[in-house]
Amino acid sequence: MTALAPRPWEWLLPAGSYAGRSRMLLLRSATASRRTWPAILSGFAEPVFYLLAMGTGLGALVGTLPGPDGRPLTYAAFIAPGLLAASAMNGAVFDATFNVFFKLRDSRLYEALLATPLGPLDIALGEIGWALLRGGLYASGFLTVMAVAGLITSPWALLALPVALLVAFAFAAVGMAATSYMRSWQDFDLVTLAVLPMFLFGTTFYPLSVYPRALQIVVECLPLFHAVELMRGLTTGAVHLGMLGHLAYFVVMALLGVTFAARRLRVLLLR
Amino acid sequence: MLRADPAVDEKLSGCPDSVPVMGEGLVRARGLRKSFGAFEAVRGIDVEVAPGEVFGFLGPNGAGKSSTMRMIACVSPRSAGELVVLGGDPDREGPRIRARLGVVPQLDNLDAELSVRENLEMYGRYFGLSRRHVRTKATELLDFAQLTERAGDKVDALSGGMKRRLTIARALVNEPELLLLDEPTTGLDPQARHLLWERLYRLKGEGVTQIITTHYMDEAEQLCDRLVVMDGGVIVAEGSPAELIERWSTREVLELRFPSDLPPPVWELEPHAERVELLPDRALLYVADGDRAQTAIHAAGVRPLSALVRRSSLEDVFLRLTGRTLVD
Numbered sequence: 001m002t003a004l005a006p007r008p009w010e011w012l013l014p015a016g017s018y019a020g021r022s023r024m025l026l027l028r029s030a031t032a033s034r035r036t037w038p039a040i041l042s043g044f045a046e047p048v049f050y051l052l053a054m055g056t057g058l059g060a061l062v063g064t065l066p067g068p069d070g071r072p073l074t075y076a077a078f079i080a081p082g083l084l085a086a087s088a089m090n091g092a093v094f095d096a097t098f099n100v101f102f103k104l105r106d107s108r109l110y111e112a113l114l115a116t117p118l119g120p121l122d123i124a125l126g127e128i129g130w131a132l133l134r135g136g137l138y139a140s141g142f143l144t145v146m147a148v149a150g151l152i153t154s155p156w157a158l159l160a161l162p163v164a165l166l167v168a169f170a171f172a173a174v175g176m177a178a179t180s181y182m183r184s185w186q187d188f189d190l191v192t193l194a195v196l197p198m199f200l201f202g203t204t205f206y207p208l209s210v211y212p213r214a215l216q217i218v219v220e221c222l223p224l225f226h227a228v229e230l231m232r233g234l235t236t237g238a239v240h241l242g243m244l245g246h247l248a249y250f251v252v253m254a255l256l257g258v259t260f261a262a263r264r265l266r267v268l269l270l271r
Numbered sequence: 272m273l274r275a276d277p278a279v280d281e282k283l284s285g286c287p288d289s290v291p292v293m294g295e296g297l298v299r300a301r302g303l304r305k306s307f308g309a310f311e312a313v314r315g316i317d318v319e320v321a322p323g324e325v326f327g328f329l330g331p332n333g334a335g336k337s338s339t340m341r342m343i344a345c346v347s348p349r350s351a352g353e354l355v356v357l358g359g360d361p362d363r364e365g366p367r368i369r370a371r372l373g374v375v376p377q378l379d380n381l382d383a384e385l386s387v388r389e390n391l392e393m394y395g396r397y398f399g400l401s402r403r404h405v406r407t408k409a410t411e412l413l414d415f416a417q418l419t420e421r422a423g424d425k426v427d428a429l430s431g432g433m434k435r436r437l438t439i440a441r442a443l444v445n446e447p448e449l450l451l452l453d454e455p456t457t458g459l460d461p462q463a464r465h466l467l468w469e470r471l472y473r474l475k476g477e478g479v480t481q482i483i484t485t486h487y488m489d490e491a492e493q494l495c496d497r498l499v500v501m502d503g504g505v506i507v508a509e510g511s512p513a514e515l516i517e518r519w520s521t522r523e524v525l526e527l528r529f530p531s532d533l534p535p536p537v538w539e540l541e542p543h544a545e546r547v548e549l550l551p552d553r554a555l556l557y558v559a560d561g562d563r564a565q566t567a568i569h570a571a572g573v574r575p576l577s578a579l580v581r582r583s584s585l586e587d588v589f590l591r592l593t594g595r596t597l598v599d
Binding site for chain 1 (some may be wrong): 318348369
């Protein structure tokens with residue numbers, strides 16, 4: 001039995017990558033987080049603080065803005081879906097970067113896991129799944145706040161939760177893939193550098209129309225822009241077929257992220 | 272004058288050498304190689320490990336022991352050659368083979384976010400064992416590792432020896448057919464080492480096949496039925512500790528220390544020994560009878576600072592084979 005040449009599909013999913021047991025990683029994260037739930041809860045608060053400060057405070061000065069279908073929206077109702085999208089992104093990104101880096105380099109948890117039947121894809125899916133659950137938890141919390149504050153004007157808003165899960169999945173997958181390239185904690189400044197401008201300039205706080213066309217194209221390439229478009233359409237009821245394009249953006253992003261994350265885990269740990 | 276501890280010899284003889292049956296090996300390697308870029312860590316080794324035996328890879332750091340272990344553990348694809356572990360190809364059937372392996376890595380990688388008990392239970396779950404099963408198993412393993420009292424503690428609160436025992440207990444959660452231990456006692460104090468050795472003896476008694484890497488000669492002599500000496504990625508000798516000593520060394524060794532500014536007179540020592548090795552701080556005389564050699568040297572007028580007669584060990588085998596000492 002000599003070493004065989006890899007078959008074509010094995011670039012994507014090499015033999016022995018997947019044992020179909022990634023839910024055990026979710027169980028592990030749930031067990032570990034029983035002691036750290038205050039830290040997890042704090043993630044709820046951030047978007048609510050933004051909504052209070054900007055929506056009510058700044059909103060009194062701004063007045064109304066045109067919604068996705070042209071109808072006027074209060075400033076709070078305009079930024080709330082943006083904050084919803086951003087909270088799904090933040091929860092997922094920070095879990096998939098900081099926490100994953102710790103387990104990859106410091107605690108060498110993944111090394112221990114690979115001594116069991118689990119493969120790199122089990123680990124990638126399990127960890128991304130946890131980040132997704134966390135993102136989904138924040139999103140449902142914030143959706144509740146929006147509903148209570150009267151910022152939801154359409155039953156389509158119910159779909160905002162599954163969409164938030166997809167958005168969280170995509171961000172977590174890409175975050176984990178990116179983390180695999182990081183060499184030290186200093187590199188995490190790059191995460192902030194990617195996430196913060198997106199949060200501020202990705203049409204969370206004002207419409208795309210404020211930009212000249214050239215800048216609009218740049219913003220339209222950012223993932224958060226697509227998430228904000230989806231959320232704003234759903235919570236205001238301005239639903240159209242073009243939203244499928246935004247969804248497709250995240251499906252592609254999630255697939256690429258998972259593939260690269262599993263591949264990178266293999267390169268780093270199965271040398 | 273000092274004699275080597277007779278208790279060690281007694282323990283050795285109580286650990287009989289097994290005769291491996293060719294073709295039935297739990298691990299079979301032929302011309303196994305591993306390269307990292309231009310560096311070749313393992314340069315074509317043949318190994319066969321029989322069921323029930325404790326097999327050792329002995330060698331200095333960088334000899335290729337850990338690279339070999341990682342290939343056997345199915346977490347490092349081989350660069351060339353054949354490797355069969357538990358009847359399967361590690362590169363293609365990794366998860367299936369790993370399900371039947373127990374792995375104790377060189378550095379502890381316990382789950383710091385979980386308690387001692389949770390570490391065992393969760394690890395069992397990764398193997399697909401049921402919640403009920405791992406709960407019972409964890410209780411049993413906590414007892415084996417003598418950690419029952421610490422079950423609810425976080426892992427960070429444990430001492431080095433306790434962490435090591437927990438790591439070994441964790442590797443047993445799936446009742447492995449083959450246990451891989453990479454430098455199991457490195458960094459432990461003597462007391463913790465002996466406690467660990469005793470646990471490994473117990474496992475051997477229960478028929479668990481073990482593969483151990485170590486750079487400690489005494490550890491290899493204590494634990495291994497059979498071992499290979501590795502150096503620079505190749506196997507330089509193979510056999511039971513007793514066989515290796517018999518083949519490559521003499522029964523006894525006379526160690527002489529001389530003042531550092533006055534080198535030992537080799538030409539005066541050589542007639543009294545089968546072989547003389549000069550180390551920076553001492554001369555080793557390989558002889559059948561150490562006491563007789565010492566008397567002869569004294570009669571010849573050689574006056575060392577100190578003299579010590581001891582049994583030959585694997586350290587001497589290693590020195591003979593590679594021309595270097597193993598540790599320090």
